[in-house]
Amino acid sequence: MTPDRYQKIVDVLNRRQPDLTVITDQVHKGQNLSAIIRTCDAVGIHRVHAVYDKGGFRAHTGTAMGSHKWVKTQVHRDIEDPISELQSKGFQVLAAHFDDRAVDYREVDYTRPTALLLGAEKIGVSAEASAMVDGCVIVPMKGMAESFNVSVACAIILAEAQRQRQVAGLYDQCRIDQEEYREVLFEWCQPIIAKYCRQRNLPYPPLDDTGHLLEPQVFSQLTRLDPAL
Numbered sequence: 001m002t003p004d005r006y007q008k009i010v011d012v013l014n015r016r017q018p019d020l021t022v023i024t025d026q027v028h029k030g031q032n033l034s035a036i037i038r039t040c041d042a043v044g045i046h047r048v049h050a051v052y053d054k055g056g057f058r059a060h061t062g063t064a065m066g067s068h069k070w071v072k073t074q075v076h077r078d079i080e081d082p083i084s085e086l087q088s089k090g091f092q093v094l095a096a097h098f099d100d101r102a103v104d105y106r107e108v109d110y111t112r113p114t115a116l117l118l119g120a121e122k123i124g125v126s127a128e129a130s131a132m133v134d135g136c137v138i139v140p141m142k143g144m145a146e147s148f149n150v151s152v153a154c155a156i157i158l159a160e161a162q163r164q165r166q167v168a169g170l171y172d173q174c175r176i177d178q179e180e181y182r183e184v185l186f187e188w189c190q191p192i193i194a195k196y197c198r199q200r201n202l203p204y205p206p207l208d209d210t211g212h213l214l215e216p217q218v219f220s221q222l223t224r225l226d227p228a229l
Helices: 003-014 030-043 080-088 127-132 150-167 178-189 191-199 216-223
Strands: 020-025 047-051 072-076 092-096 114-118 135-138
Touching: 003 178, 020 030, 020 080, 020 150, 030 047, 030 150, 047 080, 072 080, 080 092, 080 114, 080 127, 092 127, 092 150, 114 150, 178 191
Parallel strands: 020 047, 020 114, 047 072, 092 114, 092 135
Antiparallel strands: none
């Protein structure tokens, strides 16, 4: 862990936006998922919600360029779960979807707690999701095509969200709960040790202000007989 690397991790974590997220509704293509995650990382999204009624989350690592390591993904079986959970926390859930409620994506206030819901590649937002969301947004188009690729639409809309939040100063101070901050900082600085601790249900040892273990000899004694580390 070099000083520059540690400072980069701290700077990125300090700009994470816990009240901005994305919900993918049955988006299955790995390249689309990975492009969405890469965009989420770029605009400071801390966690995304992926909904599958079967199977599991599988991103295309080449497209994500490693961003999947920096953005937490919470997988759900039913679309109702993340929508109701986020709404109960005060989020406005907006679907990228054309219907009678749809407004230009630039007319929305993204400084509010916001979840952007994106539908499947061919069928779009499900009827169940459409019935639950607080509104819909569209990206105006001038050509023959009727819609953008789901990952492109995500990038366009989130770029506007980032612009509004930048103007409002929401990137100027750390906004993540301090307990979670310490947990994520450890996982980013010491991923191998973090994995070891999770597998054995051990608390993360404290870090010093350079991202290294504060008392490495104590942890070394704990693991000296364990060949897995």
